[in-house]
Amino acid sequence: MRILGIDPGLRVTGFGVLEKHGNRLQYVTSGVVRTGDGTLPARLRIIFESVAELVDTYRPDQAAIEKVFVNVNPQSTLLLGQARGAAITALSVGGLEVFEYTPMQLKQAVVGYGRARKEQVQEMVTRLLTLTGTPGKDASDALGVAICHAHSGETYAALTEVAPALAAKGLRVKRGRLVGQRGV
């Protein structure tokens, strides 16, 4: 099963694609879409068309997106809502089922700790997908929500599946932190 994760934003939208083979996750691609300095409609169009192109190119089976915590600044919430609307529309028009996860679910699934910092998500995404470099925060969050979906599926078995996957890589998590590799 191929999963597209999206972390939408009006300036920068992160994306990440991975495949789930049983309990094993395989990295396919990740990156960001930058919308430049155009008008709001121009930027929303870039988000929509870029996400549509990702769907066309990578043919994912399902999509996952982060549920946002509403911002204290209502104007920012509105702007983020619009960016999110453009991204979800592209996924939906592309025929994909879209699954939503809270930041806490994402962190719980990826780091094993719902209040983990962004850096911990980046580190664990890098390890879980055996990446040679660390993806940026937006791409990392997009991969994170894809991992979260891979490990929850329709039901939710997040940690029970992440833990063996980690063990298989010789990694150990203690209180949400990666504490070292077995025998290292």
Next chain:
Amino acid sequence: MRILGIDPGLRVTGFGVLEKHGNRLQYVTSGVVRTGDGTLPARLRIIFESVAELVDTYRPDQAAIEKVFVNVNPQSTLLLGQARGAAITALSVGGLEVFEYTPMQLKQAVVGYGRARKEQVQEMVTRLLTLTGTPGKDASDALGVAICHAHSGETYAALTEVAPALAAKGLRVKRGRLVGQRGV
């Protein structure tokens, strides 16, 4: 010049099309798109595809949309933002320039009074476009923002153009209220 006005909402999106011939406005069509009880992605898709279909069918030259006042409830602001994002994306992907107006600008242009009630907007939209029936509030707001754009254009000459148009119809506006027809 043909103008498409949109009043976006997650449940109901109003639309209205009119033509501007000099100072004269001609009604083309109006109505609402209802998104039903589906998931968020399904509803956004309905908004996007419906607006895209309106663009295809009526071939407007420009589009106008109401700038929203952010809601006191951040969750509502986010939902509205997403609906708005889907609608603006459809307009932008359809190649239209999108103009935004505040509710106050709309009311000022249509009723002549920035704090007018919804009912006054409905009444004035009906009169200005010589409609035989009164459109619903969502369609009326969509027609209102199209009228607002028609009378502002790139510059803004809203009232100076609305007043003669009203006078030509034998109508008079006093403090934002339609006070009667000449000779009636």
